[in-house]
Amino acid sequence: METKGYLHVYTGNGKGKTTAAFGLALRALCSGKDVYVGQFVKSMKYNETKVEGLFDGTNPAFGRIRIEQLGRGCFIGRDPEPADAEAAHKGWSRCAELLRSGEYAVVILDELTIALHFGLLSTAVVLDVLRNRHPAVEVVITGRYAPQGLIDAADLVTDMCEVKHYYRLGLLSRDGIDR
């Protein structure tokens, strides 16, 4: 039981999905586990990506983190293009390899659900890789619109419901708080 990795899904329209994944990454790193973060769709580097420099594997008390942007940016105001599907497929190949190898104890697939929702990747293919992953790998998937098949396959699902969001006040994304 102790060495089995579980599958988490953080979905819903509220703030806190990617943030919770990074909180979990921090906790894992602090216990000496290595963490991989593959960010689908997103192409912008958020502030938290700077932690790569801190958790670089040189301090034996902490794990190391690797963060990779696997997308071409979000689809707000545009439709996904063939190049987005290509980027998602290439990114998924990379993640599938890491899921099989078990090189990282924790694998975070940020906004993977968006890639599934927009049909850039097949849910069936993703589920097959998840089922056949290295059994010790803990997987954390974040993003809106998690497909039912993924929810069925998950061991833990939190639906982060927006009760209120300050974006509705016209507040823009702020450095160090929202990105």
Next chain:
Amino acid sequence: METKGYLHVYTGNGKGKTTAAFGLALRALCSGKDVYVGQFVKSMKYNETKVEGLFDGTNPAFGRIRIEQLGRGCFIGRDPEPADAEAAHKGWSRCAELLRSGEYAVVILDELTIALHFGLLSTAVVLDVLRNRHPAVEVVITGRYAPQGLIDAADLVTDMCEVKHYYRLGLLSRDGIDR
């Protein structure tokens, strides 16, 4: 608008509340902001508290973090005792001081809602301090059972709904993943 701090509440029965707060702390630290975490009720040191050693203010590229346990442990299987209320009051005095001074750009009040729910602290008193805090301080409150007054006062509220939790499989809290 840029220097105004907002009030976040992460509540609900699903996993991800404290984790999201620590993810936000990580983001803020990476952008050079100082972060204070006051943990009400909890007395156990989670893995993530080890980050104090990494973000200690000596690296100018990162903020510093201070994490304090302000409680005597959770109430699972027991009722709150007068000593719990004393601890909560003492902890709240400390937090109120930091909220007024603005010493930390981000103040996280972890499980504060539990202290409110069990009547260890008065919601009216807490709201008054929050309203009169240093205006630049971003406040993040986590925990189940957020009282309506707090939700009304917040700028951002996410209700983290448990769809599934692996604790139901009999899985215990795991080092580096759940604590």
